[in-house]
Every structure is written in C-alpha cells, then in structure tokens.
Amino acid sequence: MLAIKPTIKAVGDCALTVEFGNTIDPDIHDNVLALMQALETAPPAGMVELVPTYRALLIHYDPLQTSDVALTKHIADLANKGLARADGTRHRWHVPVCYDEEYGFDLADLADAKQTSVDEIVRLHHEASFRLYMMGFAPGVAYLGGLPEALHTPRRANPRAEVPANAIMLGGAQSLILTVAMPSGWHVLGSTPLDSFNPARDPAFVFGIGDEIRFQPISKIEHSKLRARSDKGEIVAECEAVK
C-alpha cells in the first residue's frame, strides 16, 4: 500500500489538484499513478479528465455534474482506504537514438565540462533507466527522471533558437524527448527516428505516463532506415511488459 496522505486543493472552480509531495521522486509519482488508476477504473460522476505530473494529479471536473466537496470526499476516501501500487505490468520502451555528432550538438561540450569522453557521456545516458513522469509544453514532449548524477547539468546559459523535433536532451536532473522543433536551453545529445507523437497515426501517442524508457544507440545508417519507416507511420521502438 502506498502511504502518502495527499493534500487536495482547488484549482479554480473546475479542477482539483491532489498533491503527494513537492519533489521529483518515484515513490511520490507511484502515488499519483495509483490514484489516477483508481479514478479511471471507477470514474466519479462529473470527472472530465486527469493530468498526472511529477508529484500531483490534476482532476478536471464539471461543476454542473458534481461539486468540489463531493469530489474531494471521494478522493479522500480512496486515499484513506489505501492506494494500491498501480496494478500489473508497466511498459519498458527501447528508444533508438543516434548520438552521432551530427545530432548530438552538445556532446562534446558536455564531455569537456565533465572532463570525460563523449563515449562516456553516451554510455551513462543509454545505460540508465528512465521513468516518464509527465508530458507537457507541446503534444508528446516527455519529461524523464532517472538521469544519473554524473550527467546532471544546469541548462545552457544561452538557449538555442531552434532544436529540431525528435531531439533527445538533458537539463538539470532530467532528460527530455522532444516531438516538435522549439527554442531550448536543454543540452542536445542525439536524435531519435521514433515519432512518439504522430496525429495521423493510431495510436497518436506511443508512451504512457509512468512507462520506463531506455535508450538504444544506433548508427546514422540505422537512423535513416528507421526514419523512413517512421515516415510511413510505423512505431520504431520495441516495447516489453515488465512487472
């Protein structure tokens, strides 16, 4: 049983936030996921949608169908009964990444800053196991925790005007999978041929919140081949079910 007693607060008159803590922590996140699963299994009347983030679950509701009082009671009852660890299997994804200097703009600088080699930076990144904590900013942009401490790096003092879509980045203590081109102060390590978001494809989104992400180094040639398959709508990442 997950033991954190949450704080429930109003977010305007059409949403409630259930906060399990104030830091990025897998146990706190497990609570968020467990509550989300409990609410999705038995949705209370008036619940519109759920947005999980690192340490809180945002519950959007319809005030014409329920009230904050009723919903708060419902959540408190669930939490008091004890939330079970999110049931069954999780998904572990193997995401191909080309770390070649053509895509990994910041690898050399990072290696210098850490006084190590590019190979070592790459090794540390692809041997790590990441948790997908949340998506935000743009469709499918995935925020990952679990970056090894040796790779923790403050964001760039001068953000890049444009980082291409599909970039794999790191910043602070997190890693990020980008799905759209955007300006960014994160450090670019490589590029993935996987389109984790594709509105023309069913499913449009590949990953789920809480999924485990591992990166798999590939060559430039592999990258081109997989990119061509992605263009046809294929999901070019392997997935395994893990307990």
Add this chain to the structure above:
Amino acid sequence: MSLRIEKSNPSVTIQDQGRIGFQRYGVSPSGPMDWFSHAIANHLLGNEAGAAALEIGPLGATVKAESDIRIAIASPIEARTVTLAQGELLPLIPSGCNYLYVALPGGIAGNQVMGSQAMHRRSGLGGSHVEPGQLLHANKLEQARGPDLRLPALPKAPQRLRVIEGPQASHLNEESRALLYGTDWTVSARSDRMGLRLEGPALSLPHGADIVSDGIATGAIQVPGDGHPILLMADRQTTGGYPKPAVMIRADLPCAAQLPIGSTLRFTPCSTAQAHEALKSLNNFLQTIPKNAKAIGNVALTSADLLALNLIDGAFNAQNGY
C-alpha cells in the same frame, strides 16, 4: 447549406467544446475564448452548446452565403440570427469586444482530430486558422423556418473578475497579494488565445518563480520570474513550472476574453460555492434560448441593415454588456 470565408486572418478559427481527454499528453484543450457567446450562438440555432462554430477575432472577417442560410451571431454586445440569401456578403468585425461567434445550422461540418474540430495554432492540431476562400458546410440540410431571432438582453459583466485562490497562493507574500487584488491591471497588446498579458506592478515572489511542474487549468493566473502576471486562456499549455496564486472562475472567463487591449481589470477572490452559483446562473440563461428570444419581424434583414446596426452600437463599457 454553406458559407464561404471571403476575407480571413489568423484570428479566425473554428472552435467547438474543445479537445478533451488528451491534456495528459500535452495537448491543449483549446475551444472558444468566450465559451458563453459561443454557446449562445449555437443555442439560437438549436445546436448543442459545444457544436463547432466560427470564432472571429479582433481583425474581423467577411463571409459570403453560398446558399440561402440562417446563421447566428453572438458577442457580448448582441446575439441574433441572420438569414442570408445566396450570394450575400457579410462583413463581421468585433466592435467593443474581441471575439464574435458565428454558428451554422447543426454546427460546422468537419473532420475531428482527437475528438475535436478545435483549431490550435501552435501545434496545428485541427488546423491553425480558417483560410481565405475556405468553404464551411452546415451539418443540417434543411432551411430554417420562421422569423429571425434576437436576445433582448444579455447578462451584465461583473465589476471585478472572480478568482479562487491557489494552488500556489502561498507563493505571494502579503504585499504581492495586496497588489494582485488591488491593482487595475491593463490588458497588453501581447495578449492572445494563449493568455492575457497584464501590465502593472511586478509581483514579488519570496519563494522564487520555480515550482515542480504541475497541471494548469484555464483561467490560471501564472506569475513568472519577472513578476508580471499572465491570465492563461484557451490555448494555454497543459502544465507549467511557474506559481499560480489564483485561478479565474469559469463564469468570468468570457468577460476576461472580451476585454479590449488597453482596458483594465481587477481580480477579487471568491469561494467555490459562489463560483458554481455564478456558473449555474449562466447555464440557466443558456437554457432559455431560443425560447425567450424575440422575433425580428418577418423579413430577413439584409447585410445593409446589419451594417447600419453596427454603426449605432455605442462604445464598449464594462458596466453595460460584457
């Protein structure tokens, strides 16, 4: 039945009830900036409140009837139906407000992306805006019967826009809280569908401007590092890392959306119970449409008549309409 957009610009979009169920994937819900006027326009034609309708922003648009067609036009200034004869042109420019809504019988036909026809410019989901020359088809095929209708009165806007404090109310100290609720904030020209940027004093954040990113609700007042609040609106992001000391109640979002650039607004905290009462009151008003609408004679007004009416409308005043 159909309408062609003769003149358009990025402020002209199709909006329905919004893209629901995908915020966890970073997809903004979008939907109308003024959900109330949008619903009124739809109700005037007997449509569902959330049916896809045209949102015409400050730059205006011109529409042309490609067939005989009755449309409904709603804004805080007036709400009515208009029957256009095939070939008629109708210029539509919001006056005294930012957005007006044009509903078609049965809603605007179109393909859905993730369950919605709402257009979100930044991501391009649903399209970014309505293109000049684009043809809009009504879902209904039958011509409307009976007289055109107008609403004799629209609810008055509140003097102060109501918010519920939190979720990061404690990120303000007493001084910045007093400023938040005591300032006449000015709507900046940099405002758009993502949010109203407010000009006024910088709010100090004694705990800093960083929070562990969490979810955002429409109407959230976000205070970034520079201390200048942003009122997040329809095309907002779904999550964010800046403190949100308060969130505007749904009943007052339409008023905020319709404040012209340069006008001022004031926030005032209220309880959730009061917020829900205000929302139910607006919903009750919607349920009276089209029953309580007044007939406008037996003859469809021409676009010349409508242009004349637009000239008669007075200057915008927050006390009178929205």
